[in-house]
Structures are given as structure tokens and as C-alpha cells.
Amino acid sequence: MSLASKPHLSLHNLSVYYDTVRAIEGVGLKANRGEIIALIGSNGAGKTTTLRAITGLVKPTFGEIWYEDQRINGLPPHRIAELGIRMVPEGRRIFPLMSVHDNLLMGAFLRRNQAEIRQDIERICARFPRLAERMKQAAGTLSGGEQQMVAMSRALMARPKLLLLDEPSLGLAPMVVREIARAIQAVNREDGVTVVLVEQNSRMALRLSSQAYVLETGKIALAGASAELQTNDRIRRLYLGISDESEPLTL
Amino acid sequence: MGLAPTYLGSVMSQIIVNGLMLSATYALIALGITLIFAIMNVMNFAHGQMYVLGGFMVYYTYGVWHWPFALSLLVAALVVAAVGLILERFFFRSVLRRSRREESTMLLAVGTALLLDSLALALFGEKQRGVPDVVSGVYHLAGAYIPARRLLIFAIAAVLTTAFIVFINYTRPGRALRAIAQDRETAALQGVDVTRYSALGFGLGAALSGLAGGLLISTDAINSGAGNLISIKAFIMIMIGGAGVVSGAIAGALVLAFSEAIGYYFIPGSLPYLLILTGLIVFLLFRPQGIMGRRWG
Amino acid sequence: MNRLLGPLIGLALYLGIVPLLIHGSSYWLTVFINISLLAFTSLGVWLTFYIGRINIAQGAFALIGGYAVAVLTTLHGWPFWLALPMAGLVAGLVGGVVGSTILRLRGVYFAMLTLCLTEATRLLALNWTGVTQGASGIIGIPTPFGGDSSYLQAYFFSALLLLAGLLAIWRITQCRMGRVFRALQAHEDLAASIGINVAQYRVLAFSIACAFGGLGGAVLTVFLQSIYPTSFNVTNSTDFMLYCFLGGLQFVLGPAVGALVLFLGFQLLSALGSYQALVYAILMVLAMLLLPNGLLSLRFSVRQKSMREGQV
Ligand SMILES: Nc1ncnc2c1ncn2[C@@H]1O[C@H](COP(=O)(O)OP(=O)(O)OP(=O)(O)O)[C@@H](O)[C@H]1O
Numbered sequence: 001m002s003l004a005s006k007p008h009l010s011l012h013n014l015s016v017y018y019d020t021v022r023a024i025e026g027v028g029l030k031a032n033r034g035e036i037i038a039l040i041g042s043n044g045a046g047k048t049t050t051l052r053a054i055t056g057l058v059k060p061t062f063g064e065i066w067y068e069d070q071r072i073n074g075l076p077p078h079r080i081a082e083l084g085i086r087m088v089p090e091g092r093r094i095f096p097l098m099s100v101h102d103n104l105l106m107g108a109f110l111r112r113n114q115a116e117i118r119q120d121i122e123r124i125c126a127r128f129p130r131l132a133e134r135m136k137q138a139a140g141t142l143s144g145g146e147q148q149m150v151a152m153s154r155a156l157m158a159r160p161k162l163l164l165l166d167e168p169s170l171g172l173a174p175m176v177v178r179e180i181a182r183a184i185q186a187v188n189r190e191d192g193v194t195v196v197l198v199e200q201n202s203r204m205a206l207r208l209s210s211q212a213y214v215l216e217t218g219k220i221a222l223a224g225a226s227a228e229l230q231t232n233d234r235i236r237r238l239y240l241g242i243s244d245e246s247e248p249l250t251l
Numbered sequence: 252m253g254l255a256p257t258y259l260g261s262v263m264s265q266i267i268v269n270g271l272m273l274s275a276t277y278a279l280i281a282l283g284i285t286l287i288f289a290i291m292n293v294m295n296f297a298h299g300q301m302y303v304l305g306g307f308m309v310y311y312t313y314g315v316w317h318w319p320f321a322l323s324l325l326v327a328a329l330v331v332a333a334v335g336l337i338l339e340r341f342f343f344r345s346v347l348r349r350s351r352r353e354e355s356t357m358l359l360a361v362g363t364a365l366l367l368d369s370l371a372l373a374l375f376g377e378k379q380r381g382v383p384d385v386v387s388g389v390y391h392l393a394g395a396y397i398p399a400r401r402l403l404i405f406a407i408a409a410v411l412t413t414a415f416i417v418f419i420n421y422t423r424p425g426r427a428l429r430a431i432a433q434d435r436e437t438a439a440l441q442g443v444d445v446t447r448y449s450a451l452g453f454g455l456g457a458a459l460s461g462l463a464g465g466l467l468i469s470t471d472a473i474n475s476g477a478g479n480l481i482s483i484k485a486f487i488m489i490m491i492g493g494a495g496v497v498s499g500a501i502a503g504a505l506v507l508a509f510s511e512a513i514g515y516y517f518i519p520g521s522l523p524y525l526l527i528l529t530g531l532i533v534f535l536l537f538r539p540q541g542i543m544g545r546r547w548g
Numbered sequence: 549m550n551r552l553l554g555p556l557i558g559l560a561l562y563l564g565i566v567p568l569l570i571h572g573s574s575y576w577l578t579v580f581i582n583i584s585l586l587a588f589t590s591l592g593v594w595l596t597f598y599i600g601r602i603n604i605a606q607g608a609f610a611l612i613g614g615y616a617v618a619v620l621t622t623l624h625g626w627p628f629w630l631a632l633p634m635a636g637l638v639a640g641l642v643g644g645v646v647g648s649t650i651l652r653l654r655g656v657y658f659a660m661l662t663l664c665l666t667e668a669t670r671l672l673a674l675n676w677t678g679v680t681q682g683a684s685g686i687i688g689i690p691t692p693f694g695g696d697s698s699y700l701q702a703y704f705f706s707a708l709l710l711l712a713g714l715l716a717i718w719r720i721t722q723c724r725m726g727r728v729f730r731a732l733q734a735h736e737d738l739a740a741s742i743g744i745n746v747a748q749y750r751v752l753a754f755s756i757a758c759a760f761g762g763l764g765g766a767v768l769t770v771f772l773q774s775i776y777p778t779s780f781n782v783t784n785s786t787d788f789m790l791y792c793f794l795g796g797l798q799f800v801l802g803p804a805v806g807a808l809v810l811f812l813g814f815q816l817l818s819a820l821g822s823y824q825a826l827v828y829a830i831l832m833v834l835a836m837l838l839l840p841n842g843l844l845s846l847r848f849s850v851r852q853k854s855m856r857e858g859q860v
């Protein structure tokens with residue numbers, strides 16, 4: 001097997017149980033270097049659990065996680081972070097009492113080159129001008145969209161090789177979602193970062209990704225090229241909110 | 252100029268001086284306990300006992316063996332930090348990992364206080380101990396008397412407090428500690444070795460208490476049973492200021508130190524503390540989260 | 549029936565066999581009188597745990613009860629049998645008043661404040677010289693136990709008091725009030741949202757707890773015939789709490805078992821001289837590490853595990 005064909009990240013038959021409750025079972029997926037893959041599914045399908053297993057926050061009950069020729073399941077979170085894996089967690093999880101600037105510095109916690117760190121902060125300010133104005137402000141006082149930018153920027157400050165995004169568009173206005181989407185695309189294209197994008201509302205995820213996996217109650221129900229899944233009837237109905245009767249969903 | 256300081260003026264300045272002198276050392280105590288609480292979510296009931304341990308380290312190294320004062324302070328800090336690290340490693344770490352109930356860590360904290368209390372009694376005896384003055388002389392300032400030794404202790408404590416605040420706010424490990432205090436998991440995701448840094452936080456908090464003990468034994472005597480009283484003072488300070496917040500610890504230290512300064516100036520004996528404790532209960536009635544604290548920490 | 553067997557055997561032992569064995573030794577009678585009364589006092593702390601609060605103030609209420617009985621009997625000439633319930637009442641009322649303010653705090657905040665309360669009460673006793681005589685304390689408190697068998701009388705009185713206390717607390721946990729208390733322990737906010745007057749029940753539980761402290765402190769005071777501001781202090785407050793913890797918080801018998809084992813253990817270590825306290829503390833911390841759910845959890849873990857949930 002040649003090196004090029006080896007996936008950057010792969011999960012094999014991964015199962016996670018919380019006590020006796022099954023969260024995911026037998027999940028397998030892979031992401032090639034420089035690829036964006038999407039992981040979609042409804043509430044409680046096990047998307048967050050999958051990402052938490054990759055980052056070491058939960059220990060898989062069965063199965064293996066491979067990353068760059070190394071088995072990483074069982075490693076503590078900070079060791080996994082050292083390998084260049086970063087997650088933008090569900091609910092953003094910024095450090096609320098720290099300034100935006102300090103949040104970004106926390107993202108660069110493992111890096112030592114101060115000049116490069118400063119450079120990266122400037123790049124982030126250029127990418128998200130709204131953050132540039134709020135560097136000294138406590139991150140907890142920012143708006144939801146701004147907090148998502150902080151969370152995303154914090155992850156980028158690590159110069160990750162693999163970026164895991166847990167519902168980055170949740171609760172954001174369409175314009176901000178577009179801004180986030182552009183940022184994801186930019187990191188992927190310019191820096192060659194591999195991205196695992198978890199989304200519930202999957203339109204954006206399917207558009208950005210090349211491969212997609214559909215989780216249903218803890219198991220992979222469907223997998224394939226994103227372009228194909230976009231035209232799949234079942235996906236359209238369940239995850240894209242497009243019904244055959246072409247009646248728009250209203251509340 | 253020309254105006255001689257009035258009696259009232261000199262009383263005022265004496266109280267301010269006394270309060271200020273005390274507040275710097277108290278800040279060390281409060282910062283230590285608040286750091287441990289923020290990092291580990293453990294209320295360190297043994298904080299006063301760590302203070303006593305630090306005091307006795309200075310008593311032996313400086314008072315009995317005549318080492319340089321600075322060196323004996325360093326020894327006090329290191330020994331108490333080591334005790335903190337041992338407690339963290341062998342007691343708290345495992346209990347924190349397996350228990351979900353707040354009670355079990357609190358029980359353990361009380362147990363360690365008891366353990367250190369009886370250890371201090373067995374090692375150091377019951378006698379009240381003091382040390383010879385580090386420096387002698389008295390200064391006058393706006394009608395207030397300032398003994399040189401108190402001024403020195405104040406200066407050291409103020410420098411240490413400032414150093415701690417700078418460390419927490421502007422250094423990489425300080426940031427990591429703050430990150431752990433705010434969100435443990437997310438800190439780990441940034442590559443922070445949470446276990447190691449928690450131990451660091453515990454050791455540092457303990458060292459601060461030991462330093463405070465080492466400093467205050469040079470102005471006030473200490474005995475092996477003083478631990479609980481110091482813990483109570485630490486609790487008062489963080490309840491006033493709000494637990495787990497650096498600014499709260501400072502605020503609490505200032506309030507307690509000045510209350511003591513005012514109280515002891517006008518009322519002799521133990522009545523001031525009764526008033527302080529009563530005041531604390533009334534204060535918490537209106538602001539249960541303290542001055543700077545978030546609600547319920 | 550099976551569930552009652554253990555406690556019944558314990559009861560028979562405590563009221564029958566123990567006094568038979570030690571009736572000649574005033575030392576051992578004193579030890580067991582202390583155990584009964586400390587256990588009784590700790591029951592109050594246990595009840596505060598039951599509503600989800602860590603109470604380190606019981607020393608304060610024992611002190612209040614002690615002073616109440618001392619003042620009433622020595623200064624006002626009340627008979628002991630009248631002064632004793634009064635002491636419980638006074639402590640309960642003070643507990644109600646104080647509790648209505650401090651019970652708004654939770655967790656370590658409540659624990660810290662109750663610890664401060666113990667210290668505040670000591671200082672109050674020290675400074676309120678008009679009533680308490682300050683540091684010189686009140687001595688020569690008349691005792692209702694007299695004659696050759698005074699220790700044995702005190703033993704039976706304390707044992708029966710403990711028994712009554714255990715039954716009372718057990719009754720409380722079995723009735724509607726107990727269910728409300730349990731709800732407070734688990735989900736205070738939820739309890740409030742379904743219309744339980746949380747504040748009122750909390751204060752009620754706390755006053756009962758304080759009344760236990762007052763009664764226990766009063767009997768201990770009368771037994772010792774003297775009281776000082778330091779008679780019940782921070783150390784006692786933490787001891788009461790530790791008895792509950794180490795006995796087992798999920799069992800009504802917890803404080804009694806905790807007091808028995810710890811107090812007896814401390815006495816048995818007296819041969820160690822100046823290392824007594826140290827060894828005791830080490831053993832206690834080891835017990836905390838090895839038996840995080842208390843001593844009684846040993847007994848129940850060998851039986852069916854499922855019983856533990858329903859066990860009180
Ligand atoms: N800490 C936990 N303890 C017990 N069960 C858990 C825990 N975390 C998650 N679960 C369960 O595991 C399952 C998967 O949860 P997960 O959070 O991974 O879903 P998700 O796909 O991210 O959902 P959502 O879109 O709502 O975020 C759910 O049934 C959830 O209830």
C-alpha cells in the first residue's frame with residue numbers, strides 16, 4: 001500500500017458506550033489528507049460522540065482510531081492535540097472570562113515561536129475583522145456568531161493538520177454561516193488542512209465536502225460522495241428538509 | 252504644611268497603615284485558596300494548616316538555625332508546595348476522578364486538615380513560636396507608626412502578590428491555569444496536560460499559603476493549632492470576594508484586613524471577629540456570590 | 549423483617565450487653581455516654597445532609613443548647629427535665645432564624661459559612677459575659693443523675709435518647725416530609741418548580757437538625773457539669789460531620805456507627821500517647837480513601853446491591 005493512498009484519519013468499527021447506553025456502534029470512516037468530509041445525522045445520532053472519541057475526550061469501548069500511521073485511541077486529549085488535531089467543540093466552548101486575544105493564545109498553547117504566533121493573530125484579524133476590534137474584550141461577552149469565530153480561530157491558531165468542526169453553523173444567521181463556510185474552505189485549500197465537518201442541517205456540509213457519512217442512531221447508515229448524496233431522495237427528505245410534496249416546512 | 256497632624260488624622264493613618272500591611276499577606280492566603288478552588292474545585296480546608304507548616308519552616312530555618320530570611324522563606328514555600336503536591340497526587344486526584352459528589356472531596360479536604368493538624372502538633376508541639384525581628388526600627392508616617400519588620404513583610408508580600416497576578420495573567424502557564432479553571436475539557440483540547448497543570452496549581456496554591464505563614468510568623472507568633480483559624484480567615488475572604496476569582500481574593504483580603512485593623516484599633520479582644528463574622532452573614536444575605544463572584548461560583 | 553434484624557440485635561447489645569460488661573467502669577461508661585450523645589448530635593448533621601447541605605455548624609448549636617441548660621438550671625433554678633427540652637427549643641429556634649438566611653447558600657459556600665458560624669458562636673459565648681460568664685464558663689451545673697449508679701443512669705438515659713433520636717429521624721425519612729427533603733437533596737430547583745416551598749422545608753429541616761444539636765449539647769453539658777466557650781468548637785463541628793460521612797450518608801444509622809467506631813477507635817489509640825491524634829487522622833483519611841461511601845456500605849455491599857437504593 002503506497003503512502004499516498006493511506007487515509008489521514010480513519011475510524012475502524014468504533015463503538016462508544018456511556019455506561020450501558022450505546023452512543024455509537026461500529027462506526028467506520030476515513031478522511032484523506034487535504035479532504036473535507038461531512039458527518040451528518042439528526043439529534044442524538046452520535047456525531048459529537050464520534051468527534052469526542054477522536055480527540056480523546058471519551059475512550060472508545062471497542063474499535064480503533066488511526067491518524068498518520070499511528071493508533072491514537074487511548075491517548076489522553078493533550079497528547080492527541082500535540083499530533084495536530086484540533087476540534088471546534090459543540091457549543092463553541094470559548095474561555096468566557098478570557099479576552100479574545102488570550103483565547104487565541106490558548107489555541108497556540110503548544111507553539112513556541114512568538115513571532116509566528118503574532119503573525120497568525122494578524123492573519124486572523126484580517127480574516128475576521130470583527131474580532132480584530134474586540135481583541136481585549138472578554139470572549140463571553142461576544143455575540144454567538146463572534147464566539148463561533150473565536151472558537152474557529154482558536155483552533156486555527158494551532159496550525160492544525162486535522163480540524164474537527166462540531167456544528168459550526170448552529171444558531172447563526174445565514175450571513176455568518178457563509179462567512180464561516182468561506183473560512184473552512186480557505187483553511188482547507190490554502191493550508192491543506194483535513195476537515196471533518198459535523199452538521200445537522202446538512203446543505204452546507206454536503207456542498208463543502210467531497211465525501212459524506214450519515215449517522216443514524218449511532219450507526220453509519222449511508223456513505224458516499226457528497227454530490228451523490230445531495231441528490232439522494234432519502235437524504236433530501238430527512239436532512240435537507242426538501243419534501244416530495246414540495247411544501248415548505250413551516251412552524 | 253504647617254498643620255500638625257490631628258489626633259483623628261493620626262488614628263486614621265494608623266488604621267490605614269495597619270490594614271494595608273495586613274492585606275498584602277492576607278492576599279497571598281486568599282489567592283492560594285481561590286486558585287486551588289478554581290483549578291480543582293476543591294475547597295482546601297487544610298489551607299490554614301499549610302500556613303502553619305510554612306510558619307514553622309521559617310521558625311526552624313530562620314529562627315533556630317539562623318539561615319538567611321529569604322532562603323528560609325524559599326524553603327517554606329518549597330516544603331509546603333511539596334506537601335500540596337503529595338496531597339494532590341495521592342489523595343485528591345483519585346477521589347476527584349471517581350466521585351461525582353461534591354461531598355467526598357470536601358470530606359477528604361477536611362480529613363487532610365485534620366491530618367496536617369495532628370502532624371503539626373506531633374512535630375512542632377503546642378508552644379506559641381515567634382522569630383527574632385528580621386529588621387529593626389520604626390518609621391513614622393503622617394502620625395502613624397510603622398515597625399520596619401512589618402514594612403518589610405508588607406513589601407515582600409506585595410511583591411509576591413503582584414508577581415502572582417502577573418504570572419496568572421501574562422504567562423503561558425498562567426493562561427493554562429485560567430483555561431483549566433474556566434473549562435477543563437477545552438483546555439485539554441488545546442494541548443494542556445490538565446493533570447500536570449492541576450498539580451501545579453495545587454502546589455502553587457499551597458506554596459502561597461506557606462509563604463503567608465512564613466511571612467506572618469516574623470511579625471506575629473504562631474502555634475500548631477492556629478490552622479483552623481487561618482482557614483476561617485481564608486473562607487471569609489473568598490466568601491466576601493467571590494470564590495475562584497483573582498480580583499475577588501484581593502477584594503476579600505482588603506476588606507478583611509481593614510475590618511481587622513479598624514476593629515482591633517477600637518475594640519480589644521475577640522469582639523472584632525464576632526462583628527466581622529456577623530457582618531459576613533449579613534453581607535452574604537444580600538450578595539451570596541460575593542463582590543466579584545459569579546452566582547454559586 | 550430481615551431488615552430490622554440487624555438494628556434489633558444492635559439495640560439489644562447496646563441496651564443489654566454493653567452495660568452488663570462495663571457497668572463497673574466509670575471510664576468505659578463515660579466513653580459510651582459520649583458516643584451516644586455525639587451520635588445523637590450528629591443525627592442533626594445527617595438530616596442537613598439529607599436536604600443536600602454540608603453542615604459544619606453543629607458545634608455551635610451544641611454550645612447554644614449547653615449554655616441554655618446551664619443558664620436555666622444554675623441561674624434560674626429550672627429543673628433539668630424542663631430545661632432540657634427548652635435547650636432543644638432554643639437551639640431549634642436560633643437554627644430557624646439563622647437558617648432562613650444562610651440556607652440560601654449551597655455546596656462549599658454553605659459548608660464554609662457554617663464553619664464560620666461555629667467560630668462566631670464561640671466568640672459570642674466569650675463576649676456575652678452577662679449571660680455566659682465569658683471565658684470562666686459556667687460550672688457546678690446540677691445533674692439529675694445521682695447516687696452510686698449515676699454513670700449507669702447517664703448511660704441508659706443517653707442510650708435511650710439516641711434510640712429516640714434514631715426513631716424520630718427514621719420516621720421523618722419515611723413520611724411525606726422525608727420525600728420532600730430527598731427531593732431537595734437531589735433537585736432543589738426542580739422541587740421549587742413543582743410548587744414545593746423549598747425555603748420553608750429547608751428551614752424546617754435545619755431547625756430540627758439544630759434542635760438535635762441543642763439537646764445533645766445540653767445533655768453533654770449536664771453530664772460534665774460545666775460549660776466554656778470552647779466546650780464545642782470547630783473541631784467538634786467537623787467531628788460531627790465526619791461521623792456522618794464515615795458511617796455512611798445513605799443510612800440513618802450512619803452517624804451512630806460513625807460515632808461509635810471513630811470515638812471508640814480514638815480511645816483505643818490512647819496507648820500511642822502523643823501520636824494518638826496523628827495515627828487516628830491517618831486511619832481516618834485511609835478510611836475516606838478506601839470507603840468513600842462510609843462504613844455501612846461494607847455491610848450492604850456484601851448483600852444485594854440493588855437493595856442499596858431503597859435502603860435508608
Ligand atoms: N455523557 C453522556 N452520558 C450518557 N449518554 C450520553 C452522553 N453523551 C451523549 N450521550 C448519548 O449518546 C447519544 C449520542 O449523543 P451525541 O451527543 O453524540 O449526539 P449528536 O449526534 O452530537 O447530537 P446533536 O446533534 O443533538 O448534538 C445520545 O443518545 C446521547 O443521549
Ligand SMILES: [Mg+2]
Pocket residue numbers: 047048049090166
Ligand atoms: Mg452533537
